[in-house]
Each structure stands twice: as structure tokens, then as C-alpha cells.
Amino acid sequence: MFELDKFVSKSSKAGVLYPCNHFALGWKTPGLHRMMGNEMTVSPSPKVVEAVKAIADKLNWYPEDILTDDNLREHLADYVGLPGKANYITCGNGSMEIIDMLYESFINEGDEIIVSTPDYTLYTNRAKLYGAEVKGVYPKDQNFTYEPEDFTSLVGPKTKMILVSRPNNPDGHFVSRDLIKALLDTEVLVCIDEAYYEFGEDPIDAMIEEYPNLIISHTFSKAMGLAGIRLGWIVARPELIDAVNKVRQSCNVNLVAHTAAIAAIDDREYIKANVARIIADRQLFFDAMAAIPGLRPIPSASNFVMVDTLESGIKASDIQKHLLENGYLVRNWIDSRGLPGDRFFRVTIGTHEETVAVIELIQAFCQK
Numbered sequence: 162m163f164e165l166d167k168f169v170s171k172s173s174k175a176g177v178l179y180p181c182n183h184f185a186l187g188w189k190t191p192g193l194h195r196m197m198g199n200e201m202t203v204s205p206s207p208k209v210v211e212a213v214k215a216i217a218d219k220l221n222w223y224p225e226d227i228l229t230d231d232n233l234r235e236h237l238a239d240y241v242g243l244p245g246k247a248n249y250i251t252c253g254n255g256s257m258e259i260i261d262m263l264y265e266s267f268i269n270e271g272d273e274i275i276v277s278t279p280d281y282t283l284y285t286n287r288a289k290l291y292g293a294e295v296k297g298v299y300p301k302d303q304n305f306t307y308e309p310e311d312f313t314s315l316v317g318p319k320t321k322m323i324l325v326s327r328p329n330n331p332d333g334h335f336v337s338r339d340l341i342k343a344l345l346d347t348e349v350l351v352c353i354d355e356a357y358y359e360f361g362e363d364p365i366d367a368m369i370e371e372y373p374n375l376i377i378s379h380t381f382s383k384a385m386g387l388a389g390i391r392l393g394w395i396v397a398r399p400e401l402i403d404a405v406n407k408v409r410q411s412c413n414v415n416l417v418a419h420t421a422a423i424a425a426i427d428d429r430e431y432i433k434a435n436v437a438r439i440i441a442d443r444q445l446f447f448d449a450m451a452a453i454p455g456l457r458p459i460p461s462a463s464n465f466v467m468v469d470t471l472e473s474g475i476k477a478s479d480i481q482k483h484l485l486e487n488g489y490l491v492r493n494w495i496d497s498r499g500l501p502g503d504r505f506f507r508v509t510i511g512t513h514e515e516t517v518a519v520i521e522l523i524q525a526f527c528q529k
């Protein structure tokens with residue numbers, strides 16, 4: 162009798178599926194307003210669309226591998242303020258794949274990884290495949306802020322990496338430059354996931370020159386409005402990049418992603434205009450939530466706002482359901498991701514019209 166169990170690897174046994182039901186619902190429900198995954202809810206720049214169409218008749222060819230793709234790497238280096246530093250860059254099929262690439266490059270069984278809690282689920286889920294232990298650091302206060310010692314006190318001989326998103330997903334807070342310096346001074350690898358950095362302030366990419374243990378992760382999925390192309394990239398000193406390239410699969414950036422990425426960076430005005438509008442609407446949404454008795458929006462440096470419903474006595478899941486019934490998909494958590502109870506929901510800031518519609522639906526629901 163075939164005994165599958167004998168053949169399944171340790172990694173596969175340790176693996177956990179990451180349900181992407183929200184993406185499925187978005188694709189399968191025409192007209193649904195997808196304000197759950199922190200994507201941009203408008204189409205990419207017309208110049209990106211044009212460039213992708215223009216490459217369609219060349220899709221019979223393999224793309225160039227990122228190692229020789231100077232044009233893309235130079236665009237990326239330039240975008241983060243490191244012009245001419247193509248050798249400080251490598252890419253993944255989304256920053257989801259980057260997490261795996263970093264773990265595969267630097268993590269051995271029994272190593273420890275320190276993450277903030279809450280933070281992006283995949284940091285913890287994927288660590289299981291590499292036999293690492295994840296230590297969570299819990300915030301100091303209701304606005305999800307941290308002190309450097311909250312992290313540094315956990316660093317021990319087995320610690321290999323500290324991994325933090327900045328701004329944080331899901332709460333939107335922004336760890337300070339001083340906190341990052343304190344993490345870097347511990348001399349373990351520090352990975353700062355700047356998936357949402359265009360919506361915040363104080364980019365830290367230039368610190369790469371000073372710190373050989375710093376890795377910064379970026380993505381095309383958020384401010385760039387290109388979640389569908391699956392392209393993420395990291396910035397780090399060339400020695401670290403070389404180590405990551407050794408585990409990276411060849412040609413992992415497809416030709417459509419390569420083309421769209423270059424066109425998007427060449428049209429930075431489009432990105433900047435979207436970001437400026439989202440920041441204004443983020444404030445509008447924050448103020449509207451703060452004005453509803455018992456709701457507490459968490460200050461956010463990102464393209465979403467998380468709201469705590471505790472004092473209103475209203476369940477976050479009831480707000481989520483009400484919005485969904487009206488065609489707006491947002492996120493909520495019940496006792497998961499380090500968020501206790503049924504009191505937190507998160508809204509991706511969409512178009513101005515979508516944001517206003519969600520505000521009005523929540524206001525009406527909470528008045529009942």
C-alpha cells in the first residue's frame with residue numbers, strides 16, 4: 162500500500178495553508194468593492210497598461226534573469242534613493258516570496274525570529290517550514306507602539322532575525338528610526354518590510370550603507386497599484402544580496418512584471434497623485450470613525466485604518482457583515498493575529514467615493 166506519509170517532507174508537514182478567500186471573493190463577485198487586501202482600488206497608470214500590451218507578442222521568450230536585468234534593478238535602486246546601486250537589489254514573486262527567500266538564505270532549524278504582534282501573518286506561518294521558532298513582541302499601549310527594549314530584551318544566542326513591517330500591517334503604526342537603530346545594534350539580521358512605505362514618512366533605505374545587517378523589503382502591490390504582477394524586491398548590502406540570490410529561483414520575475422514595473426517607475430507622478438489622495442482620505446476616514454461614540458481608529462501611516470469597536474459594544478464582525486451586505490469587503494479578526502476578541506476591523510482606503518460610502522454605512526449602522 163502506498164504510504165504517502167513516508168514521502169512527505171518535514172517542511173510540508175509543518176506547512177500551513179494561507180487562505181486567500183478574500184481574493185477569491187473579489188474575483189468571483191462582480192462589482193464588489195475590495196477594501197480588504199490593501200490593494201489600490203483603481204487601475205494602474207495608462208502608461209503601464211500600454212507597456213504591458215506592447216510586450217504581449219514577446220511572451221514566447223523567457224525573461225531576462227534579475228541578476229543581469231540591470232534596467233529593472235537600476236530603476237528599483239533609483240526609486241528608493243540609491244541611484245547606481247543595482248547590486249543592492251534582488252527580486253521576488255511578490256514580497257510573499259521574498260519572506261521565503263530570506264528564511265531559506267538565513268534560517269536554520271532551531272533559529273529564532275522575533276516579530277511584532279500583530280504583524281503580517283506570513284512571517285510566522287512561513288517560519289514553520291524552516292523549523293524556526295517565532296517570538297512575538299506585544300505593543301506597549303492601545304496605539305500599538307513599542308519600545309526598543311521590547312525587542313532587544315528577547316535577543317539571545319539563537320536569534321537570527323528581527324522582522325517588522327513599517328508601517329505595520331494590520332494596525333498602521335510606524336516604528337521610529339531610533340527603534341530600528343537599536344535593533345540593528347544587536348547585530349542580528351533586521352528586516353524592515355516597507356510594503357506601505359510610500360504612505361508613511363522617513364524612508365530608511367539610505368541606512369543600508371551604514372548597517373551591513375539591514376534588509377529592506379518593498380513591493381509593487383500597494384502604492385504602485387500592481388498587486389497582480391507579483392513583484393517584490395529587497396534592498397541590502399551586496400554580500401547579503403549574493404546570499405539571497407543563491408537560493409532564488411532563476412527567472413522568478415516574469416516578463417509582464419518586468420515590463421509593468423519599469424513603466425510604473427517611469428510614471429512616478431501617477432503613484433504620487435494616488436498616494437496624496439489616499440493620505441487625505443485616510444484622514445477623512447479616521448476623523449469620521451473618531452466621531453462615532455465608542456469607535457477608536459488607530460493612527461495609521463498606511464493605506465488602511467484599523468478600528469477598535471470595544472467601547473461601543475458593537476462586534477467588529479457585525480460591522481464587517483453589514484458592509485459586505487452592501488457590497489464593501491473589509492477585514493476583521495476574531496481572536497486571531499494577536500488581536501483579542503471581536504473588536505477590530507480594518508478598511509483599505511479606496512477611491513474617495515468608496516471611502517465616503519463606507520463611512521456612511523458605518524455611521525448608519527452604529528446609530529441603530
Ligand SMILES: Cc1ncc(COP(=O)(O)O)c(C=O)c1O
Pocket residue numbers: 198199254255256257258281326329330354356379380381382388391392393
Ligand atoms: C506587510 C506586508 N508585507 C508583505 C505583503 C505581501 O506583499 P506582496 O503582494 O508583495 O507579496 C503584504 C500584503 O498585504 C503586507 O501587508
